[in-house]
Amino acid sequence: MADLAGILPVLPTPFTQDGKVDLQAMRRLVRFALDCDVDGVVFPGFASEVEQLEADERAELLGLVAQEVGGKVPVVAGASAPTAADVIAHGRVAASVGVTWLMIQPPVSIGREAAAVTAFFSEVAAGLPEARIVLQNAPAPRGSDIAPQVLVEVARAVPQIAYVKEETLPAGPAISHLLAHRPQTLAGVIGGGGARYILDEYARGACAAMPAIEIADEHVALDRAWREGRIAEAREVYVRTLPLLTLQAVYRMRLTKYVMIRRGILENTVVRAPTPELDGPACSDIDANLAALGIGAPQAAVAGGAR
Template sequence: MVHNINCKSHYTDLIMPLTGILPVLPTPFTESGVDIAAMRRIVRFALDAGVAGVVFPGFASEVEMLTGEERLALLETVSAEVDGRVPVIAGASAATVDDVVAYGRQALALGITQLMIQPPKSIGAGADAVAAFLSASAMQMPDAEFILQNAPAPRGSDLSPEAVLKVVRRVPAVRYVKEETLPAGPAITAILADAPEHLLGVIGGGGARYILDEYDRGACAAMPALEIADLHVALDRNYRAGRGGEARTLYVKSLPLLALQAVYRMRLTKHVLGLRGIIDNPIVRAPTPDLDAMAVRDIERCLQECEVESFGRSNRGSGA
């Protein structure tokens, strides 16, 4: 049986609808800055894996550790390397409307019209305040569509499904919700059960640790980290083709690595991307736990169990 992935078919705008695997791209660093050549390789790896779109910057991109100049240079690199082949979703979260609009306009200038925005915790978790914040942002960017990122506490506002629905009804610019509160599954069910017509879908978060439950409940896409994007794409394609057993086999293979990723975050992502020949160093700016020798052995064993291939230096191409 083909499962119902709930992404509404009435969407007729020129913006491509969001479905499938949409990884949040990590930021490769050098000792002195960001690594633009490695960013190109990261994008090529994602495209070669068959992803349906890419997200940058996001929490997994260490966005809070980037200068404004670094952030823009990396987004320009992502946009140029993707070159229209899949949607690019630009993170535009910020503490003020003015900053959201500034980040959003940078993306719009690059032809990126889908913006992911996490409401700032400073405004609280009330629907009225969140709707006012997003409405004020949307008024200054009428060509943008928003993905409302509902992140769990302590990082996010942890909006209830009822609050999310109130916000979506009041802000037509919100076309998707990225639901990653815990547990996300019941929230996805509640949002989709009463969603207004302009909401095109709900996207799963949580690093794809709950992807099958999210898909069973109607999520149209998932936003994991990048390191096993090829496995996640294979899982997604099997699920959509009605091959639930094959999708579950891949899911079970991924879980030990994803459990460790929940702890070591970007440090694990970069270690694995290094093992796969995509980046040259695992430099992390965000505060994350260090990998000791036993953790490294555990990660590498879990990666072997995922049965993914190395990207390899020979696939780097120009600009490496």
């Protein structure tokens, strides 16, 4: 199984105007990601509105993603759930469509102590012996803000944990600690935070990033420049993209879908998750940022508006 490195965007879930999942739009999203030369894709994640998806929708969409990717790049399936049994169930669905990379956030309910987190992941690993795990360490209140010292202990006890996705704030010192003290079974650390801190993460040794999809081509350009030693060029891309990423931190999935309309991939900004509305001035601000990035002129009409 290939290791994880580079840009692995989290795919959003597209919906039709009446709120159903849009399978054809999902295919277009996957093709867009592949056309941007990404190094992998992630689905479902928080940016996929995973908590608003029914089990059958989630399974169907993951199967579609795996089929459309066709083995070209790794697919990482989000498998977080309140219990280890539920995580194992998600993992088995992923395995049934050929996906064995699983990203799992320890439930907030089990706390942040090493013994409890180790017990949770040990149970998951025993139930999914073929899986390779990305432990997602998310900030509170959505996550547990687990200390890096604890993560090292957990990774040492559960060899199937191949990566940590570190998203606590500030992530940089945690990434440095994890890489300085990691067991041999921990292949690397992946950055989070929507690529808003990607240069610091990469400078500290992070091997990958999992941003949203809307400017995947820019993130790939940044990643390639960094890996080839063109640091000034990577920083120039970062500085150009940061204003849009700052807005993305506020408007989340609505911004992603709005930008994908502007890029000709989606037809509406319909979301299920509670997300701030995009009003006229916000759309104008996004459009100005897109223009600065050289991304298409606004279309005359947007199906569904900025809903």
